[in-house]
Amino acid sequence: MKIEILEESDLKVKFILREAPIALANSFRRAMKSLVPTMAVDYVDFYMNTSFLYDEIIAHRIGLIPIKTDLERFNLPEKCSCGGEGCPNCQVSFRLNVEGPKVVYSGDLISDDPEIRPVYDNIPIIELYEGQQLMIEAVARLGTGKEHAKFQPVTVCFYKIIPEIVVKDNCDKCGKCVEVCVRNVLKKENDKIEVGNVLACSMCMECVKNCEENAIEVLETNDYLFTVEGTGALPVKTVMRKALEILRDKAKEMNEIIQTLI
Amino acid sequence: MFPVRCFSCGAVIGHLYEEYKKKLEEGKTPKEALDELGIERYCCRRMFLTYKSVIKEFARFHGAVG
Ligand code: SF4
Ligand code: SF4
Ligand SMILES: [Zn+2]
Ligand SMILES: [Zn+2]
Numbered sequence: 001m002k003i004e005i006l007e008e009s010d011l012k013v014k015f016i017l018r019e020a021p022i023a024l025a026n027s028f029r030r031a032m033k034s035l036v037p038t039m040a041v042d043y044v045d046f047y048m049n050t051s052f053l054y055d056e057i058i059a060h061r062i063g064l065i066p067i068k069t070d071l072e073r074f075n076l077p078e079k080c081s082c083g084g085e086g087c088p089n090c091q092v093s094f095r096l097n098v099e100g101p102k103v104v105y106s107g108d109l110i111s112d113d114p115e116i117r118p119v120y121d122n123i124p125i126i127e128l129y130e131g132q133q134l135m136i137e138a139v140a141r142l143g144t145g146k147e148h149a150k151f152q153p154v155t156v157c158f159y160k161i162i163p164e165i166v167v168k169d170n171c172d173k174c175g176k177c178v179e180v181c182v183r184n185v186l187k188k189e190n191d192k193i194e195v196g197n198v199l200a201c202s203m204c205m206e207c208v209k210n211c212e213e214n215a216i217e218v219l220e221t222n223d224y225l226f227t228v229e230g231t232g233a234l235p236v237k238t239v240m241r242k243a244l245e246i247l248r249d250k251a252k253e254m255n256e257i258i259q260t261l262i
Numbered sequence: 263m264f265p266v267r268c269f270s271c272g273a274v275i276g277h278l279y280e281e282y283k284k285k286l287e288e289g290k291t292p293k294e295a296l297d298e299l300g301i302e303r304y305c306c307r308r309m310f311l312t313y314k315s316v317i318k319e320f321a322r323f324h325g326a327v328g
Pocket of ligand 3: 084
């Protein structure tokens with residue numbers, strides 16, 4: 001198993017996972033999506049809301065705002081020493097007290113903890129008009145994507161198989177496969193069919209279907225092209241590392257269970 | 263109000279809305295504005311293209327119904 005990074009930034013990573021069974025590739029994807037914890041607002045107290053939007057809508061909008069997460073300092077509520085009641089080791093609260101006319105942005109949320117802030121300061125939450133007031137306290141905690149999508153550290157996270165395209169000797173160079181390939185993967189060069197950018201191939205099998213000589217084959221391999229985009233709560237590389245750690249711990253736990261059974 | 267995230271893929275888009283509006287006011291087409299903001303997927307692009315604010319409409323009737 002090998003990982004080869006193609007493109008990298010804090011918000012987007014593209015990499016190739018080589019020589020891994022497909023079950024592992026998929027569990028890696030699922031771990032990134034639903035097992036890595038991040039912070040999000042989960043509970044909102046409304047003291048005053050005279051705006052045009054209902055409390056629930058505002059709470060929902062605030063919940064979707066990604067919040068910078070520090071996994072070293074915070075515990076999941078169920079694993080915290082407070083037993084899930086809420087303490088500074090598992091919760092951060094945000095206050096907001098604004099009067100209209102004004103557009104309220106995510107940057108207006110005043111955090112208890114200067115390091116734990118919304119990732120973006122300019123997400124509009126609500127528009128207040130003359131005489132309207134909003135006074136709330138929002139409580140953020142760690143959670144996993146399993147529980148609610150707002151806790152997912154990644155947005156787009158998918159893989160596809162990188163195929164192996166084989167052109168056999170009975171190919172008569174008619175060029176039909178080149179014509180039908182919508183992704184322009186195949187090229188006709190020096191009277192030979194060449195494979196260009198195999199990463200772009202969607203395995204649509206159009207080339208195979210249209211080849212009258214049955215000379216081309218698109219084979220599945222154990223290599224996968226992953227595309228992972230983050231919300232900004234955690235750098236994508238941290239998410240990848242954390243997901244692998246979680247998978248390893250799960251495998252260990254499974255192993256122990258099996259050991260006790262035999 | 264403009265959605266915080268894309269309904270389909272979940273990407274955060276709320277922070278780009280003000281910039282998008284500014285670009286349109288500068289006379290750019292929605293296509294140019296979205297390309298400059300780096301919004302690739304069509305699910306996220308339609309969020310910008312089909313957005314219509316109704317909160318201003320509500321404001322017109324403020325006080326009329328209590
Ligand atoms: S369609 Fe088949 S025979 Fe024709 S060039 Fe392609 S691989 Fe060769
Ligand atoms: S499977 Fe589809 S995308 Fe891939 S080479 Fe064949 S025609 Fe092109
Ligand atoms: Zn606690
Ligand atoms: Zn989208």
